[in-house]
Amino acid sequence: MTNKITIAVDGYSSCGKSTLSKALAKKLGYIFIDSGAMYRGVALYCIENKLINNNAPLEQQIIASLPDISLTFQKNDELPDQNDLFLNGINVEKKIRTPEIANQVSKIASIKEVRLKLVEEQRKMGERGGIVMDGRDIGSVVFPNAELKLFVTAQAEIRAKRRFKELQQKGIDASFEEVLQNLNERDLLDSSREESPLVQLKDAIVLDTSNLTPEEQLEVAFNLVLNILQAKRT
Numbered sequence: 001m002t003n004k005i006t007i008a009v010d011g012y013s014s015c016g017k018s019t020l021s022k023a024l025a026k027k028l029g030y031i032f033i034d035s036g037a038m039y040r041g042v043a044l045y046c047i048e049n050k051l052i053n054n055n056a057p058l059e060q061q062i063i064a065s066l067p068d069i070s071l072t073f074q075k076n077d078e079l080p081d082q083n084d085l086f087l088n089g090i091n092v093e094k095k096i097r098t099p100e101i102a103n104q105v106s107k108i109a110s111i112k113e114v115r116l117k118l119v120e121e122q123r124k125m126g127e128r129g130g131i132v133m134d135g136r137d138i139g140s141v142v143f144p145n146a147e148l149k150l151f152v153t154a155q156a157e158i159r160a161k162r163r164f165k166e167l168q169q170k171g172i173d174a175s176f177e178e179v180l181q182n183l184n185e186r187d188l189l190d191s192s193r194e195e196s197p198l199v200q201l202k203d204a205i206v207l208d209t210s211n212l213t214p215e216e217q218l219e220v221a222f223n224l225v226l227n228i229l230q231a232k233r234t
């Protein structure tokens with residue numbers, strides 16, 4: 001039997017979920033999966049194949065195309081801590097982080113069949129435990145039996161500031177107001193959609209990162225894991 005646990009990290013956009021999950025996985029020697037990257041990958045496929053018309057996803061065509069979409073993660077050669085997303089064998093890590101994708105992805109993520117496909121793939125990745133996966137439905141749908149469920153949150157303005165800084169560093173053009181508006185719109189869509197909306201589960205531990213440094217967040221999460229591992233041993 002493995003001692004490794006499954007860790008589900010859910011929360012709003014740009015609250016530091018992926019940064020925390022990646023650092024936690026590294027510290028524990030676990031796999032890290034950014035499930036949002038997979039939804040972004042599908043959104044990119046839809047844009048590149050003209051499956052979004054005037055901001056409206058062509059649902060039936062998207063559903064019919066799902067067997068043609070292959071998503072995998074591979075280690076980045078220059079940044080070994082980072083897993084890059086590959087869409088049909090091509091590294092699309094940079095392409096999926098643009099504001100264009102951010103604007104379209106929530107609509108794509110609300111299509112039931114898209115979710116069914118990605119959830120199945122995500123479950124396979126976590127079959128053997130030892131995984132930290134972040135997203136919106138990880139504790140509720142993908143891994144309902146996860147030993148640790150975190151719900152990460154932060155004030156909207158603080159999240160927008162972080163996201164804005166990140167985009168500036170990457171040389172991606174967007175105003176602060178646009179970033180804040182996109183975050184608010186995505187949060188609303190993600191938490192009000194019919195299929196697997198973002199919810200704060202009763203068995204999740206809430207982590208408000210508004211006033212915590214990444215190091216402090218990691219310390220809190222790591223201590224929670226240590227407690228669980230210790231309880232498992234006794």
Ligand code: DC
Nearest residue numbers: 035036037039105106109135136137
């Ligand atoms: O975490 P992110 O911002 O990269 O996620 C991109 C989009 O995908 C976001 O609108 C929410 C959606 N998503 C989802 O519906 N379920 C997940 N497990 C992960 C992301």
